Amino acid sequence: SQQGEEDPQALSIQEGENATMNCSYKTSINNLQWYRQNSGRGLVHLILIRSNEREKHSGRLRVTLDTSKKSSSLLITASRAADTASYFCATDESDYKLSFGAGTTVTVRA
């Protein structure tokens, strides 16, 4: 089945640095969404990018989408300790059902 798969699995950076994570998927999509999850907590929606969009920004977040390569990237600029979390990409399937990847765990060191 269609899945988003994130890379890397884990990322450790210094506060102030940028964090980049990638997501690959298998079949065509309508849109791709990125979510953040703090340990043991709920999923917080970060950004949605549609299949006809190539790049989107929201605050310190930048998302790209390359449908020819079936991949997306999430860049967090000027990271903060509060950005420490797991980040998931999710691709939509029928009836907007989402298929999640395993996530990238980001640790921002103070």
Place this chain on the structure above:
Amino acid sequence: EPEVTQTPSHQVTQMGQEVILRCVPISNHLYFYWYRQILGQKVEFLVSFYNNEISEKSEIFDDQFSVERPDGSNFTLKIRSTKLEDSAMYFCASVRMGDTQYFGPGTRLTVL
């Protein structure tokens, strides 16, 4: 900003017992979902619900599971006879149409 709410936040039950997890989706949303996340694993789709009926379900969603929208606001997931492997975080989500899917904070289900 409107949000999806879920109750309870944590449910502890004995194996074989029935549990009902409750959700209040965002009021003008049309599609409703349940997902689960076993500890340390990825979020998995369970079921989608539209126009008062199940539109799609995964192989996880067997006869022990059922969903209901008993009134205009609540959306429930029932597990008839819980198993140890049902222990997970259960998330409700809703979407208006082709847009951002909003998730609730989750219910942590622990089956003993």
